[in-house]
Amino acid sequence: MHYRTLGNTGEKVSAIGLGCMGMAFAYGQRDDAESRATLELALDLGVNFWDTADMYGQGLNEKQLSEVLATRRKDVFLATKFGFRYREDNSTYFDGSPAYLKQACEASLKRLGVDVIDLYYAHRVDDQVPIEETVGAMAELVKEGKVRYLGLSEASAHSIRKAAAVHPIAALQSEYSLFVRDIESDIIPTCRELGIGIVPYSPLGRGALTSDLRDVKDLDPTDFRRNLPRFQQEAFDKNLRIVSALEDIAAERHITLPQLALAWLLAKGDNITPIPGTKRRKYLQENAAAADIALTADDVARIEATLSGYQIEGERYSEGAMKLVNR
Structure with a gap:
């Protein structure tokens, strides 16, 4: 595995990290035994940058990771997130208040x-709470030794x-892939100026940038992608033309499409x-191998x-969810 320095932290993290959300919810049925084996193999492959959040399975994903962290904590650079809360009807809302984030961290x-x-x-960024207040409270967690570095998402x-004027921001996590490039215009340049690392989530287009998914009818009935605009059959079929190209x-590079998509991101900076x-x-294993693929400037072009x-x-999200991104 190759390693990269995360933003301004000096910390070395694997060039290809591991998003753990799907182990707990969103992408069909769980397979706890396979998820555990995947986490253990990740460390054997040198994939040390793990990403989770308290909302993934309403805390379940963090508990899944804890089983491996119990014996391998020193091998993992661990990221988690806070802010989404559940109502009684299982709908969510975002809360970036200082009081809640301290409770969420504990x-x-x-x-x-x-x-x-x-x-x-x-x-996310709470439009009802000044970002300075949210980050100020997060900075207190750093002073208390409960958190090492701070990040923002979307x-x-x-x-x-x-946010960076209140406390150094180590990383920005946003959706970024061959299908989603809106952060390239001003967000990425801002992060580079401020020494903030970019952590793309859904770099494979939620599975669309693979050769495995050809028909949305093949998705599990519980898969949340069935409700996303981009995964409605008409839109999906049109995007398959891009996938084919x-x-x-x-194929000319003798690599897989997911490896091409990941290598393209790595080549962007x-x-x-x-x-x-x-x-x-x-x-x-397929994803981790992308760290060894170096695309040329001509390849990227x-x-x-x-x-x-x-x-x-x-769109990548529903209309309501889109209101929460890049704000």
């Missing part, structure tokens, strides 16, 4: 079975600047560390020229 520490969280993200360049490029999610060992010939169909 709960995450307990579920994870750790004394300190390496990287603590605000899962924050605008304006919010990032205001990218597969041709990957040394401060970029994608965290493809998986709960299966075979996909983990060809990929982007190919993309320019298509229009990505469908």
